[in-house]
Amino acid sequence: MSDTVAFVVNGEPRSLEVEGRTLLVHALRDGLGLTGAHIGCDTSQCGTCTVLMDGRAVKSCTVLAHQADGRELTTIEGLASDGELHALQRAFVEHHGLQCGFCTPGIILTAADLLARNASPSDDEIRHALRGNLCRCTGYQGIVESIRAAGAAA
């Protein structure tokens, strides 16, 4: 059984057919081809599937596609505008905020949520905000520095 859900993704209205049980991450990846939301743990621990829903970071593996109906979503694909990288993306390049890059989309979107509410977070606040994101390259120091730099640049 499927129904239509409609949301605005990265500024564009999109709609697709989903089942009642369809998770948002699957709707984005398989339905809309937005594979920037990664599937890591699939158990709500790793945060690599993080997207913004109405501006707030959520784990898209733990949201039903139906729950996002009518909402505004931002995935990593929607962060750069007119070919210009977002301040966070630039900072991650400049401050070695990624190694393998698998966790990066989720970490950048979680950081976007943090910086939207607190433009100059302390390192403790950055680390607290990253509690739900795992980096298995253990590059946390570079990640914290990147987020701090992006906050200062904004």
Place this chain on the structure above:
Amino acid sequence: MIPAPTRYARASDIVHALELLGEDDAKAIAGGQSLIPVMKLRIARPSVVVDISRLDLRGIEPRDGVLHIGPLTTWAELADLAQPGLEAIAECARGIGDVQVRNLGTIGGSVVHADPASDMPAVLLALGATLHLRSREGERAVSIGDVFVGPFMTELEAQELVVDIIVPVPPAGSGSAYASVEHPASGFALAGAAALVGPEGESVAITGVGATPFALPTGDPREAIGEAEIFGDRFAPEEYRRELAAVVAERALATARERAAPKR
């Protein structure tokens, strides 16, 4: 992991939600941060998920000496609460899960999920909260002390919804606190304690150490915890958990007393 097939229905108001919940094996979903993980593990296989997240049951309002907390209020919203005497609520909310969970997870959903390691039940117990429940038969009030009957088991009927969480605002000169020691990987409390200190006395409640959270009798918390039924597991054997419970109880009490002390 993909949940078992289910239907989705969005409730337009409370009456509609109660009607949709009339179906066998229906489950209400709010933030989904407890329900979706257990659906993915297929521990929960609801025939229909009734989305109550857009109902008008959200927000925090002080009125007539009590605080009304809408059950759909998220942890992120509770983390910003600045109510003298009720510091434990925001302190506890800030430590729950992670940013993503706090953005969606709701206090009502968490309470009725009744995870024995859940943090906020200890706070609600120490503060003497009351839940207002609504079913098709009507509305009733249940003291938080009567809500938890076992791990993941509550006093609620299957087709009953929490519609209000009422917390008495303590008199001036009161302070409260929440302290816990978490499992470093899962973040769940190995032991958590909430304390309220004020002119009317002191109350302490413990979570994470037994089948349900519980309030301590008045008197020395360490003595009361010594007599409580505590469970152990491979992460924290019984004896260690009992000691942790006493430590977090003392920490919460010390902070609550400091907050209650008149400022000079």
